[in-house]
Amino acid sequence: MDPRRNPYAPGAGSAPPELAGRDEVLERTSIMLDRLVARHPTRGFIFYGLRGVGKTVLLQRVLLDAEVSGMAVVEIEAPEDQSLPAMLAPALRATLIRMSKGKMAKAMVRRALGVLAAFVRAAKIKYEDVEISMDFIGEEGMADSGDLELDLGDLLIAVGEAAAEHHTAAVLFIDELQYVKEKQLAALTRALHKTSQRRLPITLVAAGLPQLLAQMGRAKSYTERLFEFVEIGPLDEADGMRALRVPAAKEQVEFSDDALRTILSQTQGYPYFIQEWGKQAWNTARQSPISRRDALTAGTIALADLDASFFRVRFDRLAPAEKRYARAMATLGQGPYRTGDIARVLEEKTTTVGPIRARLIKKGMVYSPSHGDTAFTVPLFADFLERTMPWRPAPDGGAD
Template sequence: MDPVLNPFKPGAGQRPPILAGRDALLHDFDIVRRRITELGEGDRSWILTGLRGVGKTVLIGELERVAVNAEWLVAKVEVRKGHGLADELATRLAASLRRAQRRFDPEKLESLLRVFKSFTASLKLGVINLGVEITPAAGYADTGRLSTDLTDLFVALGEAARGLGVGGLILVDELQDATAEEMAAISTAIHQISQTSPMLPLFFVGAGLPSLPSQLATANSYAERLYQYRTLSVLDAANSRAALMQPVIERDAVWDEDALEVAMAAANGYPYFLQEVGKAVWNFADGPRFTVEDAKVGTEIAREEVNAGLYQSRWDRATPAQRELLRALANKGHGEGVMVRELARAMKKPNASVLSVPRDELIKKGLVYAPERGVLAFTVPGFHQFILNQH
């Protein structure tokens, strides 16, 4: 098949041809959008959690697209270790505000722009271009304390959005990498928004690994009640089938049923691997009907691609002591979470505390996470099988 026409798109953040299995969440966001657009009222913000490669970043991008098309005030940020969240947020929001000045009456944006100017000055974020000369707002977002100033900024953003008849949307990806102070500041600001009546039309969506809810709760005790927590998991059989079939049908090709079963079994519902398998089978197949042989060869090509990229790069980042722990987790858990004390016993360690250092280092590297207290699990589906097969 012509690789130029290949519809499958594996890769971090790349939107697949269909967002299989995410209809309910997109439907719920459409309700939020309509509530904000038609009533001018906000709704309870979201936290999206899931393992690597299940589509969190893609979904964040889709929500951004919907909001931008509705002419909302939008800022999408990816948390990066070593980079301040306030700086990243200000840069992205400034770009949205520059666009807004070309679409809306500048007078309706003046108050927000002045609070934004105070925010960047008080937190010493440097020169951020707003496209207009404006004086800071005295008494707003000027304390130098992140939680206080971010709250003032979010309230001003919500008020401006209401005055313009649109919504405001803040999207933060990889939120688990934010500092405790940054998480607490976001929750404080969203808590203030939630107490306005009627609620200001500012919606927040944070995305991260499954450890994120507990991190937010540790940073701020009411976080567990503040957000709606939505989990993105691997796809069921029906949605896996749709993810592989529909893009092919739209390009006038078709899977043999047995071939489709081979591809689905190999991917095991993992959205990222479904895209890799689909891409590899398409490129290998001679004609528009995908056979079992195409599927078998394609899945092996896809597995080699994932092993060499996604899995090998993670293995290479681990030290010998960390690899020992990863091997034990793969052997004991087979992809599920394992009690740390059981890992210590399997590794013939005197107690679980001996594993504290490699455990914490692996969590910081994003290779494992703690789904609950005293338990460890892989952040990437299928990583355990790679370790068992290769190491």
């Protein structure tokens, strides 16, 4: 069929043509945003789950809803090697300047810009990666102590007061939150705790990998009272079929039931893979309805594409010892995997390979679903390793 009319959208954070299976959580976030503006007690949202489940898509949808409602949004994607002040300062500056446009800046916006200037000055001394110039005079004695917990609290209070003065709310949207260091995560949590105590209209909506739950629990013991933690998982059969059928129907194309079941079985319901299989099935089929044979051919093509891109880019970030640890996991099946079993496959002591596991967790490749267990954060990654990396015991009988 005509690839120009192909409606499917596989891509990093690309919104699918049909956002299936997320209606309930979107309604909950909508209620939260309305309550935030009205300054009623509420909690922020933390979306967590594996790669490819649509966390970023969901985050972007909530951000769009907030923007349409006239809220002040602060959008950040956390990289692995940057401090929280370095990420937050330029994004907050842009948001506060937008709040001051179109009319004379109100007192609280001017004050917030001054507090931000003081925060940036102090952060540049402590965090050398802060590279932003401020054209505003710093607010004396505010957010300038060099203690991130204290300073970030001052800053977010000032931003919350500016939002309240504009009869709106400010929302921090942070993707890949698991990459924020735990001490800085603790500072952010404490700052939002302060704003919550004052009923200020500012909150956090964030997304991250499953290890984020443990990270935030370690950062501050009261995080569950500040945020709703929402697990984002694969789609069930009905929603998976909806994700495939609705976009095709808009182009007057249908799927056979066998084709739908084949795709959902191969993709295990993961939204990113559903989009990839849908794209390939469309391009493979000669006519409607798309058949099971089309779906099987699409699966072969989709896996080849994923091996060369989605899986490969993550695999190539790993050091040789990390690749070997991951391959040892794959020999044990789909997981989760007991840490001792992985060490046994590697013919090493658990304590010896522990640092490798820690590095893989830090890189966001694996997580610990429960004590003593390890699992991949990337769905179907074990199958990729089985296809592309033959398993060989280390020449010396241990991990290399």
